[in-house]
Amino acid sequence: MDATLTDDQGRKGADPHAVLIAGPTASGKSALALRLAERTNGVILNADSMQVYAELRLVSARPSAEDEARAEHRLYGVLPAATPFSTGDWLKLVAREISAVRAEGRLPILVGGTGLYFKALTEGLAVLPEIQETVRSACRVLADEQGVDGVRAALAPLDPQAAATLVDLQRLTRALEVVQSTGRTLADWHRETQSPPLLAAQSCVLRVLAPPRPWLHERIAQRADLMLGEEGIAEVEALLAKGLPWSLPAMRAIGVKEIAALLAGEIDRPEAHRRLVVATRRYAKRQETWFRNQMADWPRVDPTDEAALADALRVGR
Template sequence: MSDQPLALLIAGPTASGKSALALGLGQDLGGTVINADSMQVYAGLRVLTAQPSDKEMALLPHRLYGERDPAVAASVAWWRGRVLEEMKAARAEGRLPILCGGTGLYFRSLTDGIAEIPPIPPEAREEARDLLAAEGAAALHARLAAADPASAARLRSSDSQRLARAWEVWRGTGRGIASWQGAGSTGPARLDGVPWRFVAIRLDPPREALREAIGLRWDAMLRGGAEDEVRALLARRLDPALPAMRAHGVPELSAALRGEMGAEEAGRRACSAIGQYTKRQATWYRHRSLADAARTHTIHARIASQKQYSESHRAEILSFLRSIVDGTLPGA
């Protein structure tokens, strides 16, 4: 490898085939796959969040999957700290870090850095959760707009997780999160003082391909034990505002298990919500291109399996990678 550390980013919407692509590239390039999805960090949600199977994990190293207890929210700052540790470890082993996921903010925390916000007192965090539970996201957005309009203007009134975060930062530090973000950041990720070099592959399949994939994935999740995972979550009586309790399929299956709707309706609503989420993901990547910090190759197709990757995209992707990082990839 060259003196500058290299990492590969694999980004794209839910159900686009990121995991299959990461697995195939990892085998080709001697990689370690590192999770960059905010829901796949949680334990107990392996089926619902489509985490890699035991068979897939046995083929090459996978990191940061199912690591966080659902009772404890995972922040971008926590993930960034952990992923830097895993990237350094992969580099020390002579392996290529391959960051795979759909959470754009996670990627940007590496390529651009994050605001250095002081620790938040527990009482401020508890207040934010209590307000969200008692009044709902729209009311919390209105409160935030009155107290910290700059931060509220950046957030959707339905984005409960980020609204709660913005409220706790304002209450806990006396400054809005927008103010902290405008004051500077950690800067791009570094390894022992040397900036990481990022190369990105972005999957951008047609909408109709995603809709079909979402429906197929939902059916597979039900067959794989998704209801059992939701039953286990409900048995713990966790705060419904926690991110893990709002993972795709959890609210809908929870309602079905409580008898509030039928299984068919739960599936319809879940697939609709996932479809809307993939639209927001696509919008995010259009307006915040990974190309700002990384050479990016876009694939306008869905990678349905590792076999499909090997047959239809392998030469194309490897040619792209080697054309810009000649001599730096394991096995190049």
């Protein structure tokens, strides 16, 4: 494996077990991972909860076919949108891939914006209780009808910590299910049932991309333009044709609801663009809050600073 772990002063040590690259949506994570994979003969492993779905290449900003040809990518587009997929499910898949990549003498490079995946990977995952079906149904209806804001409002008086830190509708709903069904918060369950981590943080290279806000907003607007192109609209149209329930994680990807409204004639193209930009900015802000609160000790990298990027890529002999 042509990679060595470096400390903040640039001193080289043992081979890293993996490189973990997190960051908000549209921050350039995939591009950085691709450059690193090309330098080190590494394998890029998906750590994004939406990029696992086969039907969501453009909507989820999955790496292009051209990028996939430049370096090996795994766990991208491997599931149909009809499949519910949890953090525990991802851990099982990624554990197998990390072992396989290291057995090949290559470097695993995990990249994505799902902070909980990285936290579970390096700190362990709690085994949560069975949820009463009546509670689950009520929480799912609330999520479908009122979205993130409605679930967060219901959760706040019961579990203020989760309401303040969770950024994803699926995970907010899960937190609400747990506290309503058991009377105990997610944090309580985590403390008592935490499993061992798959990777020790000190044996990995950890990076969080932290771009300037104006630069990120410009890239988000460009992504909205791409989603509203022919390919993005066709992708959502094909997904909607499957008649899947809106409660599925894939149906809650940013872009699906907005383009569905455009296709139904409920809004025009400028309004669809505005909604996409607003939703993506809000999501990026929630991601940044998660990284700041839950991954505070991970080194930050400004993707607009070429010297900083070069330093982040310094994982080789």
